[in-house]
Amino acid sequence: MNKTPIAFVTGAAQGIGLAIAKRLAHDGFHVVAMDRQADVLHAALQPLTQQGLVVSAAVADVCDRDSVHQAMQTHPRVDVMVCAAGIYNDARFLDLTELAFTQMLQVNVVGTFIPAQEAARRMVAGGRIVTISSRGALGGTRFAHYVASKSAVIGLTRAMAMELRDKEIAVNSVAPGFTDTPMTRSAPPEMFAQWEALEPRGKAASPDEIAHAVSFLASPQTHFITGQTLFVDGGKSLGGLSI
Numbered sequence: 001m002n003k004t005p006i007a008f009v010t011g012a013a014q015g016i017g018l019a020i021a022k023r024l025a026h027d028g029f030h031v032v033a034m035d036r037q038a039d040v041l042h043a044a045l046q047p048l049t050q051q052g053l054v055v056s057a058a059v060a061d062v063c064d065r066d067s068v069h070q071a072m073q074t075h076p077r078v079d080v081m082v083c084a085a086g087i088y089n090d091a092r093f094l095d096l097t098e099l100a101f102t103q104m105l106q107v108n109v110v111g112t113f114i115p116a117q118e119a120a121r122r123m124v125a126g127g128r129i130v131t132i133s134s135r136g137a138l139g140g141t142r143f144a145h146y147v148a149s150k151s152a153v154i155g156l157t158r159a160m161a162m163e164l165r166d167k168e169i170a171v172n173s174v175a176p177g178f179t180d181t182p183m184t185r186s187a188p189p190e191m192f193a194q195w196e197a198l199e200p201r202g203k204a205a206s207p208d209e210i211a212h213a214v215s216f217l218a219s220p221q222t223h224f225i226t227g228q229t230l231f232v233d234g235g236k237s238l239g240g241l242s243i
C-alpha cells in the first residue's frame with residue numbers, strides 16, 4: 001500500500017501557494033496543487049516534477065463546490081489541506097461597492113471554507129488544515145473588504161479547530177506580512193516600494209519564508225497546536241514605535 005502522505009494546496013500556481021507546494025513536496029508529501037489558472041499551474045509544476053518531486057495538478061475554482069469535489073475525488077485520502085488561494089484589490093472604504101466586497105468574501109472566505117470542509121470529511125486522526133489569513137486582518141487602510149475577509153478566515157480557523165478536535169484534526173492559520181508574489185507585484189512599482197518601506201526590515205517576505213511556517217504546522221510533531229494564527233511578518237503585527 002502506498003503510504004506517501006497527500007497534501008492539497010490551493011492557489012498553488014504561483015506565489016505563496018506554489019512555494020508551499022514545493023516545500024511540502026520536499027518534506028515528502030505527494031502534493032496535489034490546485035488552482036483555477038490551468039496553464040500557469042501546469043507550467044509551474046513542470047520544473048518540480050523534473051526535480052523528482054511528486055506533484056500533480058488539479059484545476060479547480062475553490063468557490064465552486066462541484067469543481068473542488070471533483071478535483072479531490074482523484075485521491076481517496078487527504079492528510080493535509082492548505083487553503084492559500086486568495087485575491088486582493090485596493091479600494092477606499094467610502095468607495096467600496098457591494099460587488100467588490102462580496103467578491104472578496106466569496107474567494108477568500110467561501111474559497112477557504114469549501115476545500116477545508118471537503119478535506120475534513122476525508123481526513124482521519126492526524127489530519128491538518130492550514131489556512132492563509134494575513135497580517136492585514138489586524139486592519140489597514142484602502143482594503144476594508146480584504147481586512148474583513150482575512151479576519152473571517154481567522155475566525156473560521158478557530159471554529160473549525162474546535163469542531164474538529166474530537167477527530168484529532170488540527171486547524172491553524174498562517175498570517176503572512178507583505179510578501180513578494182505576483183499578487184503584490186501587480187501593483188505599480190512605486191506602490192510596491194512604498195509598501196516595502198513600511199516593513200520592519202524594509203523589504204517584503206519571500207514566499208519561502210511563509211512556506212516554512214506552513215511546513216512546521218503540517219509536520220507530525222506539531223499535532224498539539226490547533227486553532228492558532230501564526231503571524232509571519234517580521235514583527236510588524238506587534239505595532240507601535242519604540243526607542
Ligand SMILES: NC(=O)c1ccc[n+]([C@@H]2O[C@H](COP(=O)([O-])OP(=O)(O)OC[C@H]3O[C@@H](n4cnc5c(N)ncnc54)[C@H](O)[C@@H]3O)[C@@H](O)[C@H]2O)c1
Nearest residue numbers: 011013015016036061062085086134176178179181182183
Ligand atoms: N502577497 C502578500 O503580501 C500576502 C500577504 C498576506 C496574505 N496573503 C495571502 O496569501 C495567499 C496567496 O497570495 P499570493 O500573494 O501568493 O497571491 P497570488 O495572486 O500571487 O496567487 C494566488 C493564487 O490563487 C489562485 N486563485 C485565486 N482565486 C482562485 C479561485 N477562486 N480558485 C482557485 N484558485 C484561485 C490564483 O490563480 C493564484 O494562482 C492569498 O490568500 C493572499 O491573500 C498574501
